[in-house]
Amino acid sequence: MKNPIINIDDVTTGMSVILLFLSFVTLPIFQVVANAATIHTTMMNITAGTLGTPIFIEKDTSIHNKPIIFNGEMKGLNATFSGNGKVKGINFADVGIALITFRPDKSSDIQANATITITDNASDSEKATYTLQSIGHTDINGTTRDNGALFFHTNSTGKLADLDNMVIIFKDQVDKSGNGMTVGWEWK
Numbered sequence: 001m002k003n004p005i006i007n008i009d010d011v012t013t014g015m016s017v018i019l020l021f022l023s024f025v026t027l028p029i030f031q032v033v034a035n036a037a038t039i040h041t042t043m044m045n046i047t048a049g050t051l052g053t054p055i056f057i058e059k060d061t062s063i064h065n066k067p068i069i070f071n072g073e074m075k076g077l078n079a080t081f082s083g084n085g086k087v088k089g090i091n092f093a094d095v096g097i098a099l100i101t102f103r104p105d106k107s108s109d110i111q112a113n114a115t116i117t118i119t120d121n122a123s124d125s126e127k128a129t130y131t132l133q134s135i136g137h138t139d140i141n142g143t144t145r146d147n148g149a150l151f152f153h154t155n156s157t158g159k160l161a162d163l164d165n166m167v168i169i170f171k172d173q174v175d176k177s178g179n180g181m182t183v184g185w186e187w188k
Helices: 008-047
Strands: 056-070 073-088 090-102 107-118 129-136 144-153 167-173 178-188
Touching: 056 090, 056 167, 073 107, 073 167, 090 129, 107 144, 129 167
Parallel strands: none
Antiparallel strands: 056 073, 056 178, 073 090, 090 107, 107 129, 129 144, 144 167, 167 178
16 A cells, blocks of 8 residues: 655646646636726727717607507507608608517617608609617607617718718607608718
């Protein structure tokens, strides 16, 4: 049987090997953590800017609301809307359709598609489309306030050309009669 006494030289050598191994493993981990902190700080600086002057204002009215019923309960609305507004100084008329899904926590997920057509020049029929995604909250008076993003697309080579691939973040308010106003800022 071996002597149970531990040789201190073996322990020292073993500890040196372990410390050497840990220095190779932990150094890259600390570098990754440090780099992540730098990236996070940089992202915070990028997004902490002010929004500035809105470039998008739209006033709409709900034309038709069709309740979505599932298992005898109203789970949402399919709403058609139209109105007018101004984007980057260009007047437009719009028409669209929205799907509003009610959530158990009394919020709602809102998705919409709309087409805008320039109204500045009657002979000009430039168009652009946008897709909307937002989250809304309805108060006890029936007013819904939501925040989200509009994603624009157009084939226009004229006044609306700058809208292609533009993202606008917005705030929106719609009263219980379906009259709404949207104010948005370009997300760069």
